[in-house]
Amino acid sequence: MHIATLAIVGVGLIGGSIARAARQRGVADRIVGVDQNAEALGLARNGGLLDEGWQNLTAAVTSADLIVFCTPVDCIANQVLAVQPHCRPGAVLTDVGSTKARIVAEIEQNLSANVQFVGSHPLAGSEKQGPLHADADLFLNRLVVVTPTPQTDVGALQRIIDFWQALGASVLQLSPKEHDDALALTSHLPHLVAAALAGVLPPHWYELTATGFRDTTRLAASNPSLWTSIFRANPTAVLHGLDRFISQLQHFRDAIADDDRAALLTLLEQGKKVKDDLR
Amino acid sequence: MHIATLAIVGVGLIGGSIARAARQRGVADRIVGVDQNAEALGLARNGGLLDEGWQNLTAAVTSADLIVFCTPVDCIANQVLAVQPHCRPGAVLTDVGSTKARIVAEIEQNLSANVQFVGSHPLAGSEKQGPLHADADLFLNRLVVVTPTPQTDVGALQRIIDFWQALGASVLQLSPKEHDDALALTSHLPHLVAAALAGVLPPHWYELTATGFRDTTRLAASNPSLWTSIFRANPTAVLHGLDRFISQLQHFRDAIADDDRAALLTLLEQGKKVKDDLR
Numbered sequence: 136m137h138i139a140t141l142a143i144v145g146v147g148l149i150g151g152s153i154a155r156a157a158r159q160r161g162v163a164d165r166i167v168g169v170d171q172n173a174e175a176l177g178l179a180r181n182g183g184l185l186d187e188g189w190q191n192l193t194a195a196v197t198s199a200d201l202i203v204f205c206t207p208v209d210c211i212a213n214q215v216l217a218v219q220p221h222c223r224p225g226a227v228l229t230d231v232g233s234t235k236a237r238i239v240a241e242i243e244q245n246l247s248a249n250v251q252f253v254g255s256h257p258l259a260g261s262e263k264q265g266p267l268h269a270d271a272d273l274f275l276n277r278l279v280v281v282t283p284t285p286q287t288d289v290g291a292l293q294r295i296i297d298f299w300q301a302l303g304a305s306v307l308q309l310s311p312k313e314h315d316d317a318l319a320l321t322s323h324l325p326h327l328v329a330a331a332l333a334g335v336l337p338p339h340w341y342e343l344t345a346t347g348f349r350d351t352t353r354l355a356a357s358n359p360s361l362w363t364s365i366f367r368a369n370p371t372a373v374l375h376g377l378d379r380f381i382s383q384l385q386h387f388r389d390a391i392a393d394d395d396r397a398a399l400l401t402l403l404e405q406g407k408k409v410k411d412d413l414r
Numbered sequence: 415m416h417i418a419t420l421a422i423v424g425v426g427l428i429g430g431s432i433a434r435a436a437r438q439r440g441v442a443d444r445i446v447g448v449d450q451n452a453e454a455l456g457l458a459r460n461g462g463l464l465d466e467g468w469q470n471l472t473a474a475v476t477s478a479d480l481i482v483f484c485t486p487v488d489c490i491a492n493q494v495l496a497v498q499p500h501c502r503p504g505a506v507l508t509d510v511g512s513t514k515a516r517i518v519a520e521i522e523q524n525l526s527a528n529v530q531f532v533g534s535h536p537l538a539g540s541e542k543q544g545p546l547h548a549d550a551d552l553f554l555n556r557l558v559v560v561t562p563t564p565q566t567d568v569g570a571l572q573r574i575i576d577f578w579q580a581l582g583a584s585v586l587q588l589s590p591k592e593h594d595d596a597l598a599l600t601s602h603l604p605h606l607v608a609a610a611l612a613g614v615l616p617p618h619w620y621e622l623t624a625t626g627f628r629d630t631t632r633l634a635a636s637n638p639s640l641w642t643s644i645f646r647a648n649p650t651a652v653l654h655g656l657d658r659f660i661s662q663l664q665h666f667r668d669a670i671a672d673d674d675r676a677a678l679l680t681l682l683e684q685g686k687k688v689k690d691d692l693r
Contacts, residue, residue, distance in 0.1 A: 258624040278621065307621070317622045320615060325630040328611055330685030331662040335655075336599060341692055342557065342586070343596045345537040351604040353629045355689040359682035366678055370670050376614075377667055381660060383610040388656055391649050399645055403638035406609030410634040413620055 136301035138163040142199035144192065144214060146170045146179040148261060149231050150205035151269030154184035156302040159271040169195040179266040193221040201298060203255075204230035209364040212241035215252060222250045227291045229255045229298075233318065234368040235282045235311035243286050251291030254282040254311060256318070257304060264358060275303035280318075282311040319372030324380060326362055327373070329354035415580035417442040421478035423471065423493060425449045425458040427540060428510050429484035430548030433463040435581040438550040448474040458545040472500040480577060482534075483509040488643040491520035494531060501529045506570045508534045508577075512597065513647040514561045514590035522565050530570030533561040533590060535597070536583060543637060554582035559597075561590040598651035603659060605641055606652070608633035 141163035143150045150168065157163045168185040169192050170176045176188040189195035196202055196218045204211045211230045222228070228250055232238050239254045246252055259277040261268060279299040283292050296306045309317070333355035336344070366373055383402070390398035420442035422429045429447065436442045447464040448471050449455045455467040468474035475481055475497045483490045490509045501507070507529055511517050518533045525531055538556040540547065558578040562571050575585045588596070612634035615623070645652055662681070669677035 258622065260624075260626075277624070280622070317619045321619055321623045321627050325611065325626050327663075327666055328607060329630055330682050331666055332604065332607055332659060333685035333688040334681060335658045335662050336688050338691070340596045340600055341688075343537065343559070344600045344692060345539075345556070347539075347604050347633050348600050349692065350629050350632045351608055352685070352689055354626050355682075355685035357682075357686070359679055359686055362682050363675055363678045366666075366670050367673060367675065370673065374667065374670055377663065377670075379614045380611060381663055381667075383614050384606075384656065384660055384663075387606055387610055388653065388660075391645050391653055391656075394646060394649065396642055396646065399642045400638055402613060403609050403634075403636075403641050406612035406631070406634035407636070407638055409612040409615050409620075410631055412617070413623060413628065 136162055136297040138201050138298070140165045140167060140199045142167045142169065142196050142202040143185075143205060144169045144196075144202060145205035146175050146185070146188070146266050147205060148264055148266070148268050149257070149259075149273070150203070151179055151182075151184050151266030152271065152273035153203055153205065153231075153302065154179065155269045155271040156274060158184065160301060160303070162298070162301045163201075167195050167199060175266055179269075182266060182269065184266060184269060193218055196226075197221050198223065200226060201294070202226060202228045204228065204232075206230075207361050207364050208232040208234050208238060208368045212238050215242050216245050219247055219250050224249050226250045227294050228252045229281075229295050231255055231257055232368075233322065233365045235280075235314045237368050239282055239284060239311045243284060251288045253287055253292050253295040255295060255299065256280045256282070256314060257299070258322075259304075272303065274299065277304050279304040279306050280309050280314050281306055282309055282314050284311065315369050316372045316375075319369055320376040320379075323365060323369060323373045324376040326354045326357060327366070327377065328380065330362075415441055415576040417480050417577070419444045419446060419478045421446045421448065421475050421481040422464075422484060423448045423475075423481065424484035425454050425464070425467070425545050426484060427543055427545070427547050428536070428538075428552070429482070430458055430461075430463050430545030431550065431552035432482055432484065432510075432581065433458065434548045434550040435553055437463065439580060439582070441577070441580045442480075446474050446478060454545055458548075461545060461548065463545060463548060472497055475505075476500050477502065478505060480573070481505060481507045483507070483511075485509075486640050486643045487511040487513050487517060487647045491517050494521050495524050498526055498529050503528050505529045506573050507531045508560075508574050510534055510536055511647075512601065512644045514559075514593045516647050518561055518563060518590045522563060530567045532566055532571050532574040534574060534578065535559045535561070535593060536578065537601070538583075551582065553578065556583050558583040558585050559588050559593050560585055561588055561593050563590065594648050595651045598648055599655040599658075602644060602648060602652050603655040605633045605636060606645070606656065607659070609641075
């Protein structure tokens with residue numbers, strides 16, 4: 136895998152980590168970054184993540200062979216469509232958005248033959264934000280889901296697969312909808328649950344929390360604005376997952392209200408079995 | 415703080431860690447352990463945690479000055495009441511149960527003047543089990559709640575406070591009911607939530623989980639039988655906390671169904687604020 140010029144749009148934790156990983160693994164000759172936030176751009180340049188930093192999106196991407204969009208899910212499609220007239224012919228574009236169906240559909244409906252797009256979602260991240268936390272090993276041994284459709288160019292798909300593998304990840308292919316249905320339950324719902332649980336804790340009990348509460352609510356520290364966009368971009372699957380979860384909570388509620396030892400034990404064993412199988 | 419003979423009833427993770435901490439900090443001259451499980455007892459003796467290990471509860475406690483019950487919450491009151499005729503006069507008894515109101519009430523209704531009891535709950539633990547995971551620093555800088563009542567002997571209370579402080583913990587005094595109300599939300603509810611969330615994940619999506627799902631459901635690995643007893647020992651407060659949580663989830667549900675950006679952002683910011691304040 137070799138890229139002459141890699142462009143990263145949005146130089147936060149994920150974009151910065153892609154830059155650092157690509158640099159350390161010699162994947163790209165030149166790494167260009169774009170960010171509206173001059174401070175993040177400055178940090179990324181001073182940290183050696185970027186060869187060039189731009190605030191202007193279209194100017195930055197003109198020379199890029201591979202462009203990765205690491206911006207909020209409600210910005211990605213618009214940005215991809217805005218830059219495509221300025222891209223080199225044959226440029227391959229991807230993103231790292233936590234939702235895929237809407238983004239991929241919006242882009243494919245309006246993509247010119249000049250460039251190729253393949254959706255990606257690395258299952259890696261942190262509640263930490265910004266390029267200061269950029270980690271060259273963020274993708275190492277992690278899964279990246281890529282979401283080709285019948286329209287996807289086979290060569291571009293292979294190039295994106297090679298790219299993520301070159302950063303140390305393994306790659307799984309799913310349709311955009313399969314991705315969104317699964318991630319609603321494995322990622323979006325846990326974020327919602329963590330935020331809801333943290334949100335009901337009154338301040339006078341803060342000192343009575345221990346590692347259990349802190350781990351269960353770790354994801355509540357995530358960026359509220361980013362997660363608002365993610366829930367809004369995948370509402371049907373998130374609501375479906377949330378309803379399954381509330382129904383499971385109601386089973387717990389009934390078992391406790393009825394003092395039903397066998398039912399409680401079964402519900403707890405069901406959770407433990409999943410947990411044990413996941414190890 | 416100095417104890418001639420410390421007896422530990424139930425030599426699992428918590429009991430084993432008390433033994434190891436007491437040993438390392440020179441808190442007790444002699445440490446005696448009791449467990450029905452011969453294998454756990456053997457591991458604890460071979461690991462140097464205990465000077466003596468017994469399967470017979472009453473025989474083990476006759477020489478003890480301080481006895482700590484580290485058994486499931488539905489066993490503690492019966493065991494305390496069963497051993498009291500065999501204890502030395504003036505022996506001080508405590509426990510580490512995750513619920514307090516029922517245990518303390520049942521014991522105080524039947525306690526002879528021969529011995530003293532003070533309820534305790536160290537906010538420390540792990541989803542790991544057994545004396546092999548015993549950790550001398552498990553209580554270091556952790557909070558232990560002790561739950562005196564108007565009946566509690568002042569000298570015994572001070573002795574129990576000194577004991578936990580000698581193991582490295584800080585001590586907070588709450589009434590048994592205050593303890594149970596708070597822990598329902600800060601500990602029992604997170605266990606329930608983790609088990610419910612793990613329980614709704616279908617096997618074909620296991621590979622699409624990442625650290626977010628794993629952290630949010632960490633507590634689902636806990637012992638189902640122990641947690642069944644805990645929920646049954648504190649049903650009113652757990653149901654109250656669960657209802658608050660389900661109501662918060664319904665607010666999320668409405669905001670997603672209505673595509674209400676402002677409401678979603680407010681809910682996520684509410685969770686993040688608690689998380690940030692907890693740091």
